Amino acid sequence: MTRKQRRSVLIGMCLTVLGLSVGLVLYSLEDSIVFFYSPSDLVAKNIQPGERIRLGGLIEEGSIKRGESMTVQFSVTDTAKTIQVRYTGVLPDLFSEGQGVVTEGALDSDGFFIAENVLAKHDENYMPPEVAAALKKQGAWKGNEAADKPY
């Protein structure tokens, strides 16, 4: 092989790998992005049942109802709108009323949000960033303690 051929083989190899991986990245991005909405967004943007999204907000006081075995029903609110959520499984350590929460799942045809995942918060001062932002928008942000608490 001449020097020129060698170089073109190398460059060809690089371009193939890069091309394939760009395709891979674009394809996966298309497929695995999940949008985050607050209850108001959910209503405003008219999200269709079955579309996979993340819903975040505060757990409404007095809304947690434990059903048969491990099914739990609760309401997520951003103070303007409220969405009923159903979830079967183990809840995170600090799941309690008045706390911020992020759930992942989809709406069903009756307007219930069926959560597959309820995301854990690491401690009581930690507000999931999306929830904090959504609540700020609604003017219901309670105690921004992040600035003076260590975590």
Added chain:
Amino acid sequence: MISEIGHFALILGLGVALAQTILPIWGAQCGNLALMRIGTSAAQAQFVLILIAFIALTVAYVTSDFSLLNVFQNSHSAKPMLYKISGVWGNHEGSLLLWVLILALFGGAVAVFGRNLPPDLKANVLGVQGSISVAFLLFMIMTSNPFLRLDPAPFEGRGLNPILQDPALSFHPPFLYGGYVGFSIAFSFAVAALITGRIDPAWARWVRPWTLMAWMSLTIGIAMGSWWAYYELGWGGWWFWDPVENASFMPWLSGTALLHSALVMEKRDALKIWTILLAILTFSLSLMGTFLVRSGVLTSVHAFATDPERGLYILGILVIFSGGALALFASRAQVLRQGGIFAPMSREGALVLNNLLITTACAAVFIGTLYPLALEAVTGDKISVGPPFFNATFGPLMVPLLLAVPFGPFLAWKRGDILGVAQRLSVAAVVTALVVIAAYSISGRGPWMAPLGLGLGIWVIFGALSEIAFRVKMFRASWEEVFRRLRSLPRSAFGATFAHLGIGVMVLGVVGTTTWQNEKILEVKPGEIVNFSGYDLRFDGVAPAQGPNYREQIGMLIVTRGGEEITRLQPSKRLYDAPKTATTEAGIYAAWAGDLYVVLGDELKEGAYTIRFYFNPLVRLIWIGTLIMFFGGFLSLSDRRLRVGAPKRARVAQTAAAPAE
């Protein structure tokens, strides 16, 4: 008094770092050897001063001196001693102090052990290293000073986040920083080489041990973090593609690429531009990781105090150092003469492929991590890019890489004989095929990818073993000959082999646990027996207990297999006193075949609890693999070849005298 001495030493360290930045580089410019040597003495002095500051802060933590704001906010007198100490870096200010301490440690180490470096290169390296210290020390003293005082001192501190009160996590940051900050040396070497203009194979030889050290440290740091996430977060997973994890994983990937490309540069004088660029990028990724984690752009357990001002400052450091280095690179790159030529099918070709795949994978992780931030900044839409994205992009890139790994070390430099290599790998190929077939017949209707994935791991492991077998002429020479050769092999030959072996072992663990994990969430009444993954678990209810600074509810499970008691698992839910926080402790039974992993959930009616059961096959191999990789790095580092000595004084004098004759 002690804390004020610490504060003063820290500020004095800044002054020394400033002198370390200006004088040696100036000396290297005008050829003044005395000025160049200032780098050496100043780097050592800077390390000692920052060490004094670090010790002072540690003393304040150990004695619960709440007259320091930082100690008050992050410690508590009732905390166990280990966590009082690890509390030093369990917060923003203290972890920055640890960061600059390690920065100074690496600078001091180059000053002491870098006798083999030409004085001008060493002066520039230490100068650049000093400038990084200046930036971070200024940042720390002005915006995140751990020595700020409170008067009067509060009686009791606020405590350390309980989730951080864990032995593995106590030592995770020092190792992680050892990696992050260690790559600063590669960066300093790259910038110094660009300044002096001498970029040759010797440079690659000098930079490799330092890069290797940083890489080893980062490897262990990441492994510890993942180990902690595995048993502390209670979700049965070991890697979540969390942005914070990615922030440490990206420098690791590009650092791995750097190690390999520096090898090509050392042996063949090729890939010079690329290697310098990688050195700059690796440290830039470390800085970016720090920025992402500390700025509050990402909120997580690592985000400590989130403060936009601090974030901006780190962003400023990132822009100045990466931007400056890249600008210098751009202005010098065209004068770099490209060195040795090679065929695509050669050791160099294999290492290029390695670099190509690893950096592409790194770029994919980069996109997945930053895309949500970019999109939010541009359109305001909030999205999350979850594990599916990373699995779909990172996974496919790793498959060809792993397939190619065993070939690399067998290929000759310049032009390799692919058929000859294939022959030498035939044993490994046969073993792999057998394992895949066996795995298919055992797993039956399980996921079809799993046996192939296992095969990949086996292929890498046996590929590495074949290499050693070939080198010592196993089965081709007498046993005495084999042992003689085994002893005479340089340790660095084993280094690469062990590192690759470790990757193979880790792949086994990753594939096993991701494809065959068994998960079940059940409502269990006391006395009930659950049959799970071949084990019988009897739930005996829950008992309260009191820890040093927490109360807990311990679930009691007796694990039997075929009627024989194997172990008792005690998953628990803890409530810490200060700050008031609940955590979950998983009950884990570790066996070679896999871990039985049990998490206590919520209390239901009549003493019943929801309990999550996981069976994680082969999961231990993930961390064992990283340990083997670390050991490989250690073997290489201990090899004499990476520590070629300085020219002897007599010889310098001789050549210096020569022109005069």
Added chain:
Amino acid sequence: MVLWAIFAILTAAALTAVLWPILRTGEKDFDAAEYDAVVFKDQLSEVDAEEARGVISSSEAEAARTEVSRRLLAVAGTGDRAKSISANRPEGHAPALALVCAFVCVPLISGALYLTYGSPNLPDNPLAARLNPSTDDQKVGPLMARVEARLRQFPADGRGWEVLAPVYMRQQRFAEAADAFSNALRLLGETPERFANFGIATVLADEGVVSETARKALQNAIKGNPDLMEAQFWLVVAKEQDGSFKEAASDWRALLKRGSAEAPWRPMVEQRLAGLEQREGIAPAEEVAASPAGTVLKGPTGEDVAAAGEMNSTDRSAMIKQMVGRLAERLKDGGGEIEEWRRLVRSYSVLGDKQAARKALVSARQTFAEDPGALASLGKLADQLGL
């Protein structure tokens, strides 16, 4: 003095370390190429070793040797050049300038920065020093653990709660203290002192906001014993929080009149009153203005403690106020739902703004005048909050 001496020694040591290479006489020249040559020679010997082990063929070894030798020759060539450059450089004035630079960086810049950020006059204050060694305080930790353990076993032991509660108070664990005091109150019977203690702990646990529970307890306390000054104090604070500034001011004055001149709480109350007068434009009464004011003494009152424990409770309440304001704004325009109105009323009452809470309650009743269910829930809320 010792501290400054240590600083001086540290500075001198650092400066010496930086300047050491200039002070020391050593070789003035080096050859960078020599360092490269060492590496390449080592590479040559490696090639030889690998060939000897039979890892590479002799033709490969030969090619590698040629390549490395070429590198060796190349650096030998540049070596002469580099040396001649460095030999030609004049280096006379560089060390003098370097001395100046080192003096500016090390003692001057560092000194200036330390004087800006340091607190050289503050002594260390470790836990061991804070615990007064003359009392039994040192044993407080283990002792408390024992009492706590006992109480977990026998939660009906009122004496235990009563012993434990003040210790909690001293450790600023106000919520625990409030619980303990309330247990004592329940188990040992009601006394004015217990009411007062419970009330004060509750206020401190709420970061200085006097809730309805606290107010009732404090009122019960002074009903039984009007001399409980701290209870009196917080009741006046409650009045301030209600917005009844005139009443609060006259109460403050009454308190000052009653207390002796040496009462430890006097400066605190005076300060509070002065602040109130200034803020709300209440004319100062003559006899109070005559009393010595201005010196801020550290009284053992709860608020100091609370201020140290919660650094930015003002920030926080400002934030909450803002949030409530926005909610009120929205409700004024768009009607809103019953839950939102309830939240508004509750928020005002938590903030201590009873008037606003009552006003909001009235508006809410008007908005939901035709909804009996909503009215009932508002009525219940009003009872709960004591409106």
